[in-house]
Amino acid sequence: MAATAFHQAFGTLRSRDCVTHSGLKHENGSASFKLISKSSKLDISFLNRGTYCSRKRSFILVQASASQTTVSDPVSTPSNGKTTESKKKSSEAALILIRHGESMWNEKNLFTGCVDVPLTEKGVEEAIEAGKRISNIPIDMIYTSALIRAQMTAMLAMTEHRRKKVPIILHNESERAKSWSQIFSEETKKQCVPVVTAWQLNERMYGELQGLNKQETADRYGAEQVHEWRRSYDIPPPNGESLEMCAERAVAYFKEYIEPQLLSGKNVMIAAHGNSLRSIIMYLDKLTSQEVISLELSTGIPMLYISKEGRFIRRGSPVAPTEAGVYAYTKGLAQYRQKLDEMLQS
Numbered sequence: 001m002a003a004t005a006f007h008q009a010f011g012t013l014r015s016r017d018c019v020t021h022s023g024l025k026h027e028n029g030s031a032s033f034k035l036i037s038k039s040s041k042l043d044i045s046f047l048n049r050g051t052y053c054s055r056k057r058s059f060i061l062v063q064a065s066a067s068q069t070t071v072s073d074p075v076s077t078p079s080n081g082k083t084t085e086s087k088k089k090s091s092e093a094a095l096i097l098i099r100h101g102e103s104m105w106n107e108k109n110l111f112t113g114c115v116d117v118p119l120t121e122k123g124v125e126e127a128i129e130a131g132k133r134i135s136n137i138p139i140d141m142i143y144t145s146a147l148i149r150a151q152m153t154a155m156l157a158m159t160e161h162r163r164k165k166v167p168i169i170l171h172n173e174s175e176r177a178k179s180w181s182q183i184f185s186e187e188t189k190k191q192c193v194p195v196v197t198a199w200q201l202n203e204r205m206y207g208e209l210q211g212l213n214k215q216e217t218a219d220r221y222g223a224e225q226v227h228e229w230r231r232s233y234d235i236p237p238p239n240g241e242s243l244e245m246c247a248e249r250a251v252a253y254f255k256e257y258i259e260p261q262l263l264s265g266k267n268v269m270i271a272a273h274g275n276s277l278r279s280i281i282m283y284l285d286k287l288t289s290q291e292v293i294s295l296e297l298s299t300g301i302p303m304l305y306i307s308k309e310g311r312f313i314r315r316g317s318p319v320a321p322t323e324a325g326v327y328a329y330t331k332g333l334a335q336y337r338q339k340l341d342e343m344l345q346s
């Protein structure tokens with residue numbers, strides 16, 4: 001009924017819908033309404049530019065801003081169905097980190113950095129394989145960089161997730177983009193996972209090395225110099241970013257936008273890059289600038305952390321969807337896996 005009432009709220013409601021309105025004041029020639037559907041207690045707020053006939057209890061809504069719905073947004077509700085509020089005290093959440101699958105410039109052994117290249121066929125396969133490995137782990141939100149190779153990896157991985165929710169890239173780059181990409185069905189929103197793209201998670205900018213062949217560069221400048229540019233903490237490549245500079249944006253973004261989601265109990269996947277993820281792992285694992293030098297990330301291999309009361313516990317890389325170990329780590333993961341099994345067997 002809820003969906004029906006909500007859906008018809010965009011057409012002409014009939015009195016049988018028992019929709020009453022406790023209209024708020026007119027603002028600037030429009031009125032926003034709080035529609036209370038007696039049957040489903042569905043509480044919807046609209047920005048209404050149409051007319052309404054309260055005596056007939058019928059509403060002709062020209063436009064509604066679903067972003068004003070006051071229904072708890074099921075898309076961002078943690079996988080165990082609890083609202084963000086009730087999860088505020090949550091003790092744990094899963095964090096999955098995944099470096100993009102092999103890119104076309106990885107294949108050519110070129111420095112890529114912030115150049116926006118796609119995956120190779122092998123990279124696509126790696127992303128799908130990664131999706132299989134995390135297919136039983138709850139994912140309530142996805143963050144990717146602004147680069148296509150990370151976004152492709154996230155979307156392909158989600159094709160393998162057993163919950164079959166649809167990853168939806170959020171478009172908030174303008175009011176029009178936000179308005180035109182709205183979803184006007186609460187039922188549909190429940191079947192989606194919001195994907196936030198952030199340039200702060202981009203690969204480190206490799207400056208004047210971007211597009212150069214890594215071996216040729218080592219031949220020209222010496223293997224030691226190139227290793228220093230690639231793996232030192234605070235020495236940038238020519239007119240590029242050091243890992244430290246990359247961390248200043250990537251870790252800052254993680255702390256400001258992603259960590260609060262984890263603390264509220266939302267399970268998160270981040271699909272990003274070798275160095276932006278190295279900088280985040282340095283923060284999660286409390287690595288020194290010396291220790292991070294030896295940290296290498298393979299393409300398309302998911303890594304699982306458990307966020308617990310502000311701490312991050314690295315749990316390795318799920319080898320297979322049924323790997324018992326992954327679910328032994330926390331009760332929540334085990335319960336989610338069991339719920340999935342039951343849902344898919346019914």
Ligand SMILES: O=C(O)[C@H](O)COP(=O)(O)O
Pocket residue numbers: 110111112113114203206230273274275
């Ligand atoms: O940007 C690149 O070239 C790769 O994604 C990472 O390169 P690196 O492993 O040399 O840092």
